[in-house]
Amino acid sequence: MNLNRWKRKDLFGIEVLERDELEFIFEIASDFRAKMDAKDKSLPSLEGQSVVNLFMEPSTRTRVAFEMAATRLQADVITISQGASSLVKGETLRDTAMNIQALGADIIVIRHSSAGSAKYLSKIVDIPVINAGDGAHEHPTQALLDCFTLKKHLGDLNGKKVTILGDILFSRVARSNIWALRKLGADVTIAGPATLVPKSFETMGVTVCHKLEEALYGADAVILLRIQHERQTSTHFPSLGEYTSMFGLNEKRASYLKKGALIMHPGPLNRGVEIDSSLADSGRSVILEQVTNGIAVRMAALYLCSIANKNSTF
Numbered sequence: 358m359n360l361n362r363w364k365r366k367d368l369f370g371i372e373v374l375e376r377d378e379l380e381f382i383f384e385i386a387s388d389f390r391a392k393m394d395a396k397d398k399s400l401p402s403l404e405g406q407s408v409v410n411l412f413m414e415p416s417t418r419t420r421v422a423f424e425m426a427a428t429r430l431q432a433d434v435i436t437i438s439q440g441a442s443s444l445v446k447g448e449t450l451r452d453t454a455m456n457i458q459a460l461g462a463d464i465i466v467i468r469h470s471s472a473g474s475a476k477y478l479s480k481i482v483d484i485p486v487i488n489a490g491d492g493a494h495e496h497p498t499q500a501l502l503d504c505f506t507l508k509k510h511l512g513d514l515n516g517k518k519v520t521i522l523g524d525i526l527f528s529r530v531a532r533s534n535i536w537a538l539r540k541l542g543a544d545v546t547i548a549g550p551a552t553l554v555p556k557s558f559e560t561m562g563v564t565v566c567h568k569l570e571e572a573l574y575g576a577d578a579v580i581l582l583r584i585q586h587e588r589q590t591s592t593h594f595p596s597l598g599e600y601t602s603m604f605g606l607n608e609k610r611a612s613y614l615k616k617g618a619l620i621m622h623p624g625p626l627n628r629g630v631e632i633d634s635s636l637a638d639s640g641r642s643v644i645l646e647q648v649t650n651g652i653a654v655r656m657a658a659l660y661l662c663s664i665a666n667k668n669s670t671f
């Protein structure tokens with residue numbers, strides 16, 4: 358395998374990646390996913406390396422998937438939450454990262470409420486930094502696992518219609534997915550309340566559509582997003598009930614999608630708000646498959662950033 362296809366120490370966003378780098382991550386992740394399914398332990402090893410997960414915002418899927426990914430690669434894993442760190446005593450993020458490096462960490466995975474925090478840390482420490490979500494900016498490994506899942510079902514994404522529905526404005530998942538899907542040639546439509554789906558997103562090469570039926574019509578997949586209350590400072594629609602009645606995905610609205618279209622959600626999902634439970638649990642939903650694929654994709658991210666930093670080979 359030609360490892361020259363990946364030269365980056367860090368993974369702080371999709372925006373800066375080339376299409377070939379995305380494809381290379383998918384190839385490695387596909388290999389890891391196949392070995393996971395076959396319970397094949399002959400994986401490349403990060404034995405002796407320490408992965409420190411700095412999670413400064415709540416997380417279930419991303420945190421556990423990074424922990425599982427590092428464990429499967431035989432690395433040691435330490436997870437630190439904001440409340441259990443000296444950040445609450447006034448230590449800066451910079452000093453926290455410098456101290457973690459001094460303690461011997463080999464890779465830092467960070468989730469933080471500030472946009473740009475992962476890139477900022479990558480300039481401060483010498484070890485790889487992987488972004489697990491920075492404010493409303495990017496969530497690169499989520500987009501990678503979403504596209505990996507889409508490709509598994511749809512093959513080449515060139516010309517495929519993918520609709521992202523919900524709170525686009527405050528969503529790092531939406532931004533990273535738009536970058537990734539556009540680089541892979543998909544036609545991306547974004548939809549939701551006009552207050553949360555501004556026209557300015559057209560500069561990212563997407564179609565902005567406020568007519569839900571039009572946005573869903575003929576789509577190969579729909580990615581639903583929850584309302585990101587934690588990042589909103591004012592009200593962007595009258596009530597959750599009104600949001601659901603206008604934009605919630607139900608059976609009738611799902612009938613506008615292409616036959617066999619995939620229903621996706623990064624989680625956590627709010628059942629009965631952005632998606633009916635019957636759809637979330639239906640055969641068209643790949644929501645839990647996304648979660649499982651997240652382990653393989655994060656194994657690939659940890660592995661590639663690690664070898665690029667150590668300049669080693671398979």
Ligand code: CP
Pocket residue numbers: 415416417418419420490499623624625
């Ligand atoms: N999709 C996602 O980031 O979920 P968590 O917040 O649970 O990690």
